[in-house]
Amino acid sequence: MVQPEYLLLIVGMGLVTYLPRWVPLFLLSRRELPAWFVEWLDLIPAAILSALLLPELVTTGVPRHMALWQPELLAAVPTFIFALKTRSLGGTVVVGMLLFWLTGKVL
Amino acid sequence: MTIASKTSNYNIKNAIHQGLGAAWPICLGYVPIGLAFGVLAQKAGMNPLEIALMSILVFAGSSQFIAVSMLSAGASAAAIILTTFAVNLRHLLMSSSLAVFVTKATRKKIALFAYGVTDESFAVNHARFSKNTWDLDRALVVNHAANITWIASTIIGGFSGRFIPAGAFGIDYALIAMFICLLIFQLKGRLYVITAVIAGALAVALSLVIPGNSYIVIASMLAATLGLGIRKWVSVHP
Numbered sequence: 247m248v249q250p251e252y253l254l255l256i257v258g259m260g261l262v263t264y265l266p267r268w269v270p271l272f273l274l275s276r277r278e279l280p281a282w283f284v285e286w287l288d289l290i291p292a293a294i295l296s297a298l299l300l301p302e303l304v305t306t307g308v309p310r311h312m313a314l315w316q317p318e319l320l321a322a323v324p325t326f327i328f329a330l331k332t333r334s335l336g337g338t339v340v341v342g343m344l345l346f347w348l349t350g351k352v353l
Numbered sequence: 354m355t356i357a358s359k360t361s362n363y364n365i366k367n368a369i370h371q372g373l374g375a376a377w378p379i380c381l382g383y384v385p386i387g388l389a390f391g392v393l394a395q396k397a398g399m400n401p402l403e404i405a406l407m408s409i410l411v412f413a414g415s416s417q418f419i420a421v422s423m424l425s426a427g428a429s430a431a432a433i434i435l436t437t438f439a440v441n442l443r444h445l446l447m448s449s450s451l452a453v454f455v456t457k458a459t460r461k462k463i464a465l466f467a468y469g470v471t472d473e474s475f476a477v478n479h480a481r482f483s484k485n486t487w488d489l490d491r492a493l494v495v496n497h498a499a500n501i502t503w504i505a506s507t508i509i510g511g512f513s514g515r516f517i518p519a520g521a522f523g524i525d526y527a528l529i530a531m532f533i534c535l536l537i538f539q540l541k542g543r544l545y546v547i548t549a550v551i552a553g554a555l556a557v558a559l560s561l562v563i564p565g566n567s568y569i570v571i572a573s574m575l576a577a578t579l580g581l582g583i584r585k586w587v588s589v590h591p
Contacts, residue, residue: 252403255430259420260410262438266445268467274452275463282581287450289577291479292539293552294446297572298472299532300553301560310560321526322533329534335477339378342530347523 317349365490372494375481379473379495380502382527386414387503391510393418397425404511408504413471415566416440417507436565443570447475454482458489469496473528476535544580552576 248256279287303322306313313319325342332338387408394404399421411417416437423433448470455463466489474496481487540546552572559568 247400248403248406251430252399253406255420255424255433256403256407256410258430258434259407259416259437262434263411263413263416263441263444264468266438266441267448267470268464270445270448271452271455271463271467271470272460274449275455275458279453284453285584286577286581287453289545289548289580290446290450290573291476292536292541292545292549293573293576293580294443294569295476295532295536295539296549296553297556297569297576299529299536301557301568302529304557305560309564312557312561318526318529321523322529325530325533326537329530329537333534333537335375335378335531335534335538338534339381339527339530342533343523343526345523346526346530350523 317346317353320353321345321349368488368490369494372491373498375477375491376474376495376498378527378531379477379499381524382473382531383414383499383502384506385524386528387506388510390414390417390421391507391512394421394507395511397421399424399511401508401511405504405508408507411437412468412500412503413437413441414503440566443472443566443573444470444475446570446573447472447479451475451479451482454479454487455489462489462493466493466496469493469500471496471499473531474499476532480535480538544584547583548576548580551579 301310303319304312304314306316306318321342324345325338328341329338390408391401391404394407394417395401399407407417407420411420419436419440420433423436448467451466451470455466458466474492478487478492478495482492536549540549552575555572555575556568559572560566
């Protein structure tokens, strides 16, 4: 059984999660966008991936503080080089996991 | 069977095959996170059915974790829903940047596609869309493969606790490694590198001073705007 207060919470969370996912796709896919906006959107993935990734590599804890000597960053350097050389997504995932696992053993 | 329906069967098989080929790193990364979420949610008082419902209706890892920790701390539903909204605002940017690739799609398909936009599916699909090797059907396969993996792992976690011990085989690093490679795919020229460096530096600095994850949206928008400014400036001052 689903408790009623959880049902309300889950449906509310579902709505506020779905709307930001759907509204831009619905509105922007139907019209001609100005060139500067398309250029801006073209830069967003590089920016957002970097903004997601880098804090995970060089900070830790709550509240966050800098931590350079941690397996996340130490494994990231060779993983980055591997990805740059091979451009293989699957290979990078496997090599990254292995490097992270080994770094955790050594540290 | 007519020739047309043979072709369409072939196309569907092809889409599923290629979609799964693109989705498996996401699925691999979701398993430990999903299991961990199930365990925490169960400890916070949710049963497997409620966990399943949340994973189906919300399908957003970070906000589900935050919701469960707020539940354990006794927060109100309104506070949790508001926090979820704030945490997921970054999807506005991702859906905006995917919109340019689905201009010919039907509203129904777009509504279904929107459901599956996550950090991970966005990055995988965007990389392929921008190489012109992708279509909405393949993107939907990616989204739903990730979705099914997420739902299943959270339910299993809710039933049974951890099957996989913490940190086994470095599986906790699967998504970080995937993001490293996807970031490299996005570095299509000098301006993209500059934008990424600015975004990363801003994100680190902001993540140290503001609580929550709003640093992702702020840093990305600032960096893309600065990147555009740099492009304009360079074109005026060659």
